[in-house]
Amino acid sequence: MTENGKNHSLEASLEAGEDLFRQVTESIDEIFILAKPRLERVLYVSPSYERVWGDSCDALYASPQSRLEAVYTDDRLRIMAYLERKVPQKYEIEYRVQQQEGDVRWVRERGFPIAEETGQINRIAIIISDITEEKQLREEAEVRLQQIVQADRLAALGEVIAGVAHEINNPNSFITYNIPLLEETWRIFKPIIDAHAKIHAGQKVAYTDFNELMEDMEEIIKAIKIGSERINRVVSNLKDFARLDESTHNRPVDVNDVIEKTMTIVGAQLRRCAEDITVSLSNPLPSILGQAQKLEQVVANLLVNSARALPAKSGGRITVATRYLERLSAVVVEIEDNGRGMPANILGRIFEPFFTTRRAAGGTGLGLSVSYGLVREHQGTIGVMSRPKMGTRFTVYLPTGTGTSLNLHPTILCVDDNEMVLGMVRSMLIKVEDEFVETTARPEQVVEFLESHPEVDIVLSDVSMPGLNGWDLLEKIKQRFPLIAVILYSGLPDDLESPDNCYFQPDAVLHKPFEKFELVQILSSIGRQRL
Structure with a gap:
């Protein structure tokens, strides 16, 4: 065979192989x-x-x-x-x-x-x-099983609470009905005792004079009345919380009222686990359309989850806050703890039905999954940011309008005065949505920006900018938002040395110019907010 023939045969074989590859x-x-x-x-x-x-x-x-x-x-x-x-x-x-x-x-x-x-x-x-159909079939099967288990669980809980409420209400009803009689009896006897005290001045009973006894009696009757009313309120809240409301009618809901009622139910459990519990409710808040009992269940699940994440009561902290974000037309509920935190592989699965890290302790893996579904029923969403050994923050977004659509994503805030650097970062991160902060801004203004943008989970900042120092910014951010990751970068190695008076350390540092691979590796190791 000639050389041309061999080449022609080789070309034919290659073409045949390529055709077969394409057919497959x-x-x-x-x-x-x-x-x-x-x-x-x-x-x-x-x-x-x-x-x-x-x-x-x-x-x-x-x-x-x-x-x-x-x-x-x-x-x-x-x-x-x-x-x-x-x-x-x-x-x-x-x-x-x-x-x-x-x-x-x-x-x-x-x-x-x-x-x-x-x-x-x-x-x-x-x-x-x-694998869309495979995922859908698996999720539908999990949801059906979840609904069966949850319905059975709620029915059993309702029966238990109804029984407990009955047993508590019976003796408390006796107290409640007799308080007016006790008050009326005291009004009759008080003048008689008062007159006796004036005639027998200086006379004491159990080392206490009559005037002190009368004051103590009024306080005792008042305390009995307040205690009885509190028992009635707690029992009523328990019955509301456990009731499986099948109604599809949404009503105006005061989110602050939801928080307060839930705290009366789980407050004692939280106090056993946390040394410091802070409740900060913004007032007034616009109402949302929904079902209060379902939202109480969500808040209770998140609070109990935070309490269980605390390794010890000493130093344990749980913070509950509400506010209204006008730019989102949504009420925001934030529940943050300084507990164990979660690694990225756990964080990505916490809303899956039946996923739990507490199986040995009796965890069912339904609490957060059910909460996620209930929030979605209210056209809302839940964000969760967590850092191992630092804590976790759950953020619930509830739109105030029926037509409001929340389309939130984990966001990186880049603070720099150099447009070329911003352009470089923009090219490294796909679909960057620019938010510009003036170079003359103070650290406090950046913190204010973060207050109104809770979807930001990472701040990427230059160290040296006119009027704004990266280390000062780090201090302000970490004091207010300990879970937000801060990455500092600079072209000068000395700038990345921590000042002696700096209490906080950045989550990572980068030397300019840095490569896309370096930034991606750091972002992957830090982990992102789940939204």
Whole structure:
């Protein structure tokens, strides 16, 4: 065979192999991507990509990073952490993709590095499977089981509380009905005793004169009346809390009233676990439309969860606060503790039905899952931010209007006076929504910004800016928001040395110029708020 014949035969074999490869990849439902490491360039993508992503293959060829724009913010950093590794490794990850029409798809992505004969990895093969139906079936089965268990649990709780309420109400009714008689009897006897005391001045009973006895008696009758009324109020709140309200009619709800009623129910349990309990209710708050009993159940679950997270009563702190955020048209309830905190792998699963880290202690894994569902019934959402050994903060957002839609995502606030640096950070993070803080701003103004933007979980700041020092900013942020991560960066190594008078330390430091890989690794290790 001539040399030309051999070349022609080789070309034919290559063409046949390529045709077979395309037939296989274009006939299967899975997406197949062949790319350079770190997804620097896409060499091939199968047509199934367009069905799942809702975007064209040509768009991916033109911009390999474009596929990350459709990935949920919560999931994006995890994918980037795999793709940005200096030495690519085999991986498997599940995440959500939001198509341009708004549909959400669950996918499972597996990556396989391909090495040359020299051992150098020059390509990566990615296989992506659409697992939306699998996820939906699993979630529907879990929800049905959850509903059965929860309904049975609430029914049993209702029976127990009804019995307890009956046993408490009987003796308390006797006290309540006889208090007016006791008051009337005292009004009759008081003048008689008073006259006797004037005639027998100086006479004492059990080393106490008559005037002191009369004052003590009035205080005792008043204390009995207040105690009886409190018993009635607690029993009423318990019955309301345990009642399974099947009504679908929403009514105006005062969230502050929900907090106060819930505190009467779980307050004693919290005081056994926490040394310091602070309740800060913003007043007045606009009402929301909903069902008070369901929201009381949510707040009770979150408070009890915080109490259980405290390793010891000494030094244990639980803070409950409410406020209204006008920019979101939502009432916000924040419950924060300084307990054990949770690592990222636990945080990502806490709202799953039956997931619990307290199985041995009798935990069912339903409390937070049920709370999440009840908040969603009110068109709201729950955010949770946690740092191991530092604590956890639950944030409940409840819209005040029926047409309000809350579309919140974990947010990074970048504070810098250099637009080039901001542009560099913007290019590293997909879909950055810019929030500009003036370079003349004081640290207090940045803290005020964080007050009105509870979705911010990381602050990325330069150290040296005109009128604003990164270390001063770190102090102010950590004093008010100990769970917010602060990353400081500078081009001058000396600037990243902690000042002697600085009590707090940054969660990470970066030396400018830094690479995308470094930032992604830090963000992945810190973990993000669950929203």
